[in-house]
Amino acid sequence: MKVLVISPVARRPEEHLPLGGLATAARPGTSLEKVYLDHGPASVEGELDRALATPGVVIRACEAEQQGFDAVMIYCVADPGLQEARQAVHIPVVGAGQAGMLVGALLGQRFSLVSPLSSSILFYENQSKVYGLEGKLASVRAVDIPVLELDHAPEVSMRAFAQASVQAIEEDGAHVIVLGCTGTTGWGPRIAEELESKGYPGIPVVEPAICALKLCEALVDMGLAHSKRTYPSPRVKPTTGYDRLYDLLMTLEH
Amino acid sequence: MKVLVISPVARRPEEHLPLGGLATAARPGTSLEKVYLDHGPASVEGELDRALATPGVVIRACEAEQQGFDAVMIYCVADPGLQEARQAVHIPVVGAGQAGMLVGALLGQRFSLVSPLSSSILFYENQSKVYGLEGKLASVRAVDIPVLELDHAPEVSMRAFAQASVQAIEEDGAHVIVLGCTGTTGWGPRIAEELESKGYPGIPVVEPAICALKLCEALVDMGLAHSKRTYPSPRVKPTTGYDRLYDLLMTLEH
Amino acid sequence: MKVLVISPVARRPEEHLPLGGLATAARPGTSLEKVYLDHGPASVEGELDRALATPGVVIRACEAEQQGFDAVMIYCVADPGLQEARQAVHIPVVGAGQAGMLVGALLGQRFSLVSPLSSSILFYENQSKVYGLEGKLASVRAVDIPVLELDHAPEVSMRAFAQASVQAIEEDGAHVIVLGCTGTTGWGPRIAEELESKGYPGIPVVEPAICALKLCEALVDMGLAHSKRTYPSPRVKPTTGYDRLYDLLMTLEH
């Protein structure tokens, strides 16, 4: 099965990053391809970035359907373009944020989402309502490190996430931690160890990007995709300044 | 006071429409100016259109703050760019959707939103949750007439809205009707009359665009704007393909 | 437009207070008149006071409708008589409490209400449910100063409100403050300054009485009033001890 991984940021070809932990998480038989956007923000850290990424994500999803991919995953916990791409295509589209929250809901009574910046706390609270999971959300916490600086000093960042996770457990009643940035993919086991060393063994630390990949695999295996009653195909009509998207939608419609 | 009315659609200058019912609704001392977007959809009928309108709405809001407007209103019940523009500027930004729902909540136990197309039902349900008003929402109903065709046969459209309103009252328990498209501005009293003639007197029919204008006036009078704790200013950082927006955010920051 | 301001307390003519900050908040063209009750409590600080004020508020609302007022506002955050007056009359009736909570909901993710006495905390929690806004209420906090003593040492009272607001922000996650007593009308900007000086800029401090006035103006402008499906006219029938009210209801019915 072929899964397209959309990184919802604009980045020049020479800056493209490899799949990293995601590649090793794919099971045999799953082939991954990663793409970036032509237009979009440098990182997704709030409502505005998310909006700027959305048109590009829909374009990439349409291209994926055209090119025969079996599923699309959005490599960002803010899920930019998730609802919109689901309207545009019929193949499954999975966002890291919704995937991570659902796995968090599966594994315990309440989860906390630990994210890089406090500017996205409101957004994640609202998303949990849209996904129908607000009753499972213990809290959203932030470590106040910009996304693009997370790997400047990974040990420091990791400890900051572990520290915020401890606070989520002690003060907010979290039973599960969901990492709030795909930039932390691969850190889960290390943070779980930290939690164990601080007296909290048996706390799952969920990595949303990997959850999204696993749910893509699961949906393709099951032959399921999102409901077209929830995500009806958009009526295609003229737009100004989004020619590439318009052309793709016109093509897919026929 | 000066209020900018942002119509979140791209339209050539020769197609610009006058303010219509909104002009007469402004009180003496309120001056209105209406703008369209350079890039965006032809109409807003679902999640995707909304996303395409958002960058343009934020640009217009930034320009309004630069040019000394006292407040901004978004002339669309889907509130494209509402959260994002509030992050970008300090002057009040009011969306027709949130304004109409709040007035609906003020006037009765439960309101129904009657919108042109069923493709936006999911969206309005989700918005009511984000606005914290899901407990007041009786239902979202659609008349299945595209936005741009509403005024092809206004009498027919108006009767369709009245008919859907009757169903909302009878089947969903609505006590108040909120019209789900700014394209219906001015139809309220006619629809209320229709409801009265069908045995439902005393049902307020709320016109969201006018509510947004009235709330702009009220907020400016009171010297209040949205909380910067909910809508923190975005960190300005490079984007690809949104130069105008980037320049505006850089300017406003200084 | 003529708006009647009902202060829901009994007070001898020589003790009547002027309109204060409310007068300057009215826009040109709005004329205000303030009345007190013949029978009622000295101040409204809990469920029982609220009940004692209700018959008098309904009487004043009926008189307002008879005398051609365009709208009525109840000058008290506990909204005594709001539901009952809406049943009795057709002109808009706005309570400071509901108005302040709705504006709080408009401006941010969560608001806290800061009130004089803890005896009304339960009441405000319940009202937020009745108004469908419990999901937006971060907390109710009290400064423990009786209403009638608020202006004995206004500086002290104001600092107490600011202090409780800081706690609401830090401990309860409030993004907006709603002042829980009309006796604080005019203190908003000062409290907002205090908050800014304590490290919390950009927090709106909402004054419910002014919100009620602005919503009265807005509703009259829009030609809207409360739903008669939510607030059906009461069947008029004999009562003992409420002759004045009975006569008014009889008159309005015909």
Add this chain to the structure above:
Amino acid sequence: MKVLVISPVARRPEEHLPLGGLATAARPGTSLEKVYLDHGPASVEGELDRALATPGVVIRACEAEQQGFDAVMIYCVADPGLQEARQAVHIPVVGAGQAGMLVGALLGQRFSLVSPLSSSILFYENQSKVYGLEGKLASVRAVDIPVLELDHAPEVSMRAFAQASVQAIEEDGAHVIVLGCTGTTGWGPRIAEELESKGYPGIPVVEPAICALKLCEALVDMGLAHSKRTYPSPRVKPTTGYDRLYDLLMTLEH
């Protein structure tokens, strides 16, 4: 044990009714006394009536505490004065409405309240929220017979209640019926039989007045009363027009 039954309506001595079904429902050792109000409405059918009854109910509750009663019950499903009386006295005060809803919640997944007039539907919906039982309320239905006419043709009224109960079961998913008027006390078994004859056996039909009596007996047996943290004693202060109440509160305070 001595329980005072407060009928929250004003009625001349010659019109006082006996205890009826309530007397036979009391267990041996419980002595009941029934009182009416000096001032108040002729019947309680909406928010306004409820407000008019409240001061009188508090007066009667204070008198009961003075005279050594063990508990007070309010003989009306609208629970006028329930919160206020609990603030004023320390002996248990039970309202028929809250009692009936709690027993409804005990006996099945969802209950419907069937009340005389539709003017109280909104009120009961709101009360269920205040009592924390909105998730158990399937619906409120009305038979549109005024309270004082319920016993003009009891057979007709009873059939109307049974018919509305059937609709509540079939259309609203009710599993339990709570009768929404104390004027129907004694009708429960007959209505349950009707339901059985219409194909719905095993549906409890709850009579709120009897529930209130049983909860009074239970609370006195257990030595429990309402929390003074929820219902703090009111600060006693001057009122105009409520001298009797003021005197009682002053006396109880010392």
Add this chain to the structure above:
Amino acid sequence: MKVLVISPVARRPEEHLPLGGLATAARPGTSLEKVYLDHGPASVEGELDRALATPGVVIRACEAEQQGFDAVMIYCVADPGLQEARQAVHIPVVGAGQAGMLVGALLGQRFSLVSPLSSSILFYENQSKVYGLEGKLASVRAVDIPVLELDHAPEVSMRAFAQASVQAIEEDGAHVIVLGCTGTTGWGPRIAEELESKGYPGIPVVEPAICALKLCEALVDMGLAHSKRTYPSPRVKPTTGYDRLYDLLMTLEH
């Protein structure tokens, strides 16, 4: 009236305990009989114990119906077998947990449940949702003393419950305390005194086992039992390893 008290633990005859505080709480005319299970856990402290007790509780409830008991109460706050026994029999079945929570809801705005072990916190949170009372639950707290050790040093245990109750009041906003173990029956007044001595007078301390007894008495008095629409009789069919239960269900069916 005859009420069967089912202690949902397996215990040899020589270990059976007398009724204790429950006996004195019964009113004249109520005769109690206490039984244990043949198969089951030694104490109920979590989901698993609860599951092991359930078949035995249903057996005892069936026997009670066969033998002419008027009602059954389950002497355990975890309510093992409550739903299942209600399906099997027509006489009222009351669980201490649901009874205690309902009385907690009756007496104040929010109650906290104080239980022996933290292993049951999750369970009680979930039960409050199933009973529709999650909005009234301030918190569940645990003293971390196993059920069977509660009476090793009753003074120590009692103080631990009082201490946890103080924390529930101060940190969680509890207005009422519900004791989370029937092993504490009789401790209520002592804990209430402790709370008073620590500055919290007027806090009801609810003993669930006694509440269950009182609700049994109330239901039998009122001739009410659980809804057969919520708890339909099970289709009787072969089981392996539960012969006694199967035989009883077969007998009751005919």
Add this chain to the structure above:
Amino acid sequence: MKVLVISPVARRPEEHLPLGGLATAARPGTSLEKVYLDHGPASVEGELDRALATPGVVIRACEAEQQGFDAVMIYCVADPGLQEARQAVHIPVVGAGQAGMLVGALLGQRFSLVSPLSSSILFYENQSKVYGLEGKLASVRAVDIPVLELDHAPEVSMRAFAQASVQAIEEDGAHVIVLGCTGTTGWGPRIAEELESKGYPGIPVVEPAICALKLCEALVDMGLAHSKRTYPSPRVKPTTGYDRLYDLLMTLEH
């Protein structure tokens, strides 16, 4: 990876069924083994059956952990023993019900669960609350065919499920269908076709057993299991009549 499939019913060896659709749904590298219970019901159709199955499910889960299985799935939408088995073991335990509901939540706005018998409607409503998904549940519907008769006339049963699904879409607003019995595994595509032929294309029909398998695979791939803070290991203590279970728990503890 080795996954144990626990069918929570007692069945003699000669009656054991093959894995059926589940076998083909497993990906290469996943080996499945199916077991039945020694003691338990013949089928799971309500609360009582579920209780009778629970001890046996926990036994099978303990054995699986002892024997080196990587995960356990419960082959029943009622999830008997899910919470209890998670307390007992550290390997992931996935129930078909929770798995199906989570996938339903992933794929659309609201799902309906279509189950064999109406006796389990209440149960599924409650489970959706325990899983935090009540806001996504449109309804539970039943076809009124006992579980063990589903395959007597599979075509009839399938049409009944399709018919109930159509009602869920039309009357309850379902966007996704979750089949409420593992006995329907394999019917999904056929029912989806039926829905398409009746005018409802693009409706996912979710098969919970396959979802459980896919989530087992995903969790094992990710190295995640349930939170031990939500599901703490039970204190092992004597039980009567559950020797096998006691021995297993004792063994696993060391």
